[in-house]
Amino acid sequence: MTDQNEDVVNPADETGEAFPSFKIVSCRFGSYIIKIRLTPTNEFVDIVEVSFDSDFRSIRQRNQIGGFHNVSDLYEEREEK
């Protein structure tokens, strides 16, 4: 697992009553993004989703500073009269 993001959710059951809080954590694993459900104490519950990561860059490459679009001068604020 290379990096992960957390979301805290309180899904409700069919009667509308809330389940105890779970966290859904997204983890990158090779070419895949796996979302797993954890309890607030980080115990594994189940796998929510497995999807393909279309961003093939490594973390180092993603965070690398590249070029930029020089457009600041193309946005003109009109002065109020």
Added chain:
Amino acid sequence: MQYYNNATSGVFRMGDIVRGFVLGAAKQKKPNPNPRDYQVSLCNPDFSVILTPCCSIGYKTLALAPLLQIQPSWLENPFFEKDLTNINREMKPEEAVSQKIWERLGDQERQQRLQSGKANALLEWFVYPPHQLIGKYRLKSQKGEIEVGHYAVDFRWTFRVECEAVANKKQVPIEAKVLELSVEARNELRIKLSAYFGKVPDEDRI
């Protein structure tokens, strides 16, 4: 993407929206080794954003930038109007301006810009999406006066404040904290800040 955490942690993090800080700057017409003519300008914005990296928070000092209204001209770009937080992420060259401006650029300039592929634009800015805790405001746009809930920080407007209560990341005046970014949103802020400080000007390119 969820931009704000539902519950805030009990520490200060980079990207946090805080309130109650006074921001100050010295104003001079020009620098002078023996300054005699200068003014001190203070402001107390409703909200500010912490720009000190998480691990460096403490030592009774914070880097803060005021939370500002968005620039109305951004709304003239449909890609930004659809989602103003698109400003925070890399985009294609043709997405960085409106179709009208893109067509006005000319073939040669368009070709040059297309070569850069996906990259950041408006490097000085990071947009915060609406949240009930930061409220809305009226903005005069091309389409008339509208209600807006998005705010933005301009990295050029970074102030340093001294605060006795900021001893370290955990010993802070936590009552000043209003909202905390999610892990993903904070990573976007970190990357945008890196792009802002790390851009290589044309005159330095080899």
